Amino acid sequence: GEDVEQSLFLSVREGDSSVINCTYTDSSSTYLYWYKQEPGAGLQLLTYIFSNMDMKQDQRLTVLLNKKDKHLSLRIADTQTGDSAIYFCAEPVWGGSQGNLIFGKGTKLSVKP
Amino acid sequence: DVKVTQSSRYLVKRTGEKVFLECVQDMDHENMFWYRQDPGLGLRLIYFSYDVKMKEKGDIPEGYSVSREKKERFSLILESASTNQTSMYLCASSRAGGGTNTGELFFGEGSRLTVL
Numbered sequence: 001g002e003d004v005e006q007s008l009f010l011s012v013r014e015g016d017s018s019v020i021n022c023t024y025t026d027s028s029s030t031y032l033y034w035y036k037q038e039p040g041a042g043l044q045l046l047t048y049i050f051s052n053m054d055m056k057q058d059q060r061l062t063v064l065l066n067k068k069d070k071h072l073s074l075r076i077a078d079t080q081t082g083d084s085a086i087y088f089c090a091e092p093v094w095g096g097s098q099g100n101l102i103f104g105k106g107t108k109l110s111v112k113p
Numbered sequence: 114d115v116k117v118t119q120s121s122r123y124l125v126k127r128t129g130e131k132v133f134l135e136c137v138q139d140m141d142h143e144n145m146f147w148y149r150q151d152p153g154l155g156l157r158l159i160y161f162s163y164d165v166k167m168k169e170k171g172d173i174p175e176g177y178s179v180s181r182e183k184k185e186r187f188s189l190i191l192e193s194a195s196t197n198q199t200s201m202y203l204c205a206s207s208r209a210g211g212g213t214n215t216g217e218l219f220f221g222e223g224s225r226l227t228v229l
Contacts, residue, residue, distance in 0.1 A: 042220035105155035
């Protein structure tokens, strides 16, 4: 079956860069997504990347996409304590754009002051 | 501001009770979803709907049913709650596919259900 894989935990010091990695399964996926979940809340879209791009930068966030290896990463520069959350990688079911997504189990990012 | 609203943030129910979890979105989205989230298991899809009165089973539909009588409202029903249904339930919505749609899912804040 389909499975999106990501490590479960990451701990960094405030001010360092964080890199969260993900492997996905469907090479035909049109978009790939990163969602953020703060404690006690739902998920919010953090950023996404279109499959014909290798990289997308948005302020402190950089997304890298390696389609050959089906590898997606999220880099957070100058990580702050407010970045502590669970980060989910997601890809569409059957590569489509209906919003039916498969999620990884989430990476819990802990930022130490 | 666009919104997906789940009516109850916290519920405590007893085994065997019928439980309704309500979700309303104000974005005129065609698609709505119910997930449950458990530690170590991530998000698992229970049911989804691409149109009014339409429903499709997700990965773990057993013990659940849904209702979509109006476009903006998608209800999750536990006919007879059991302790293994203690979980965080997340509702989400999205636009229909195609065109310039990026397929983004918009989530509610979640409903934490405890079944005793």
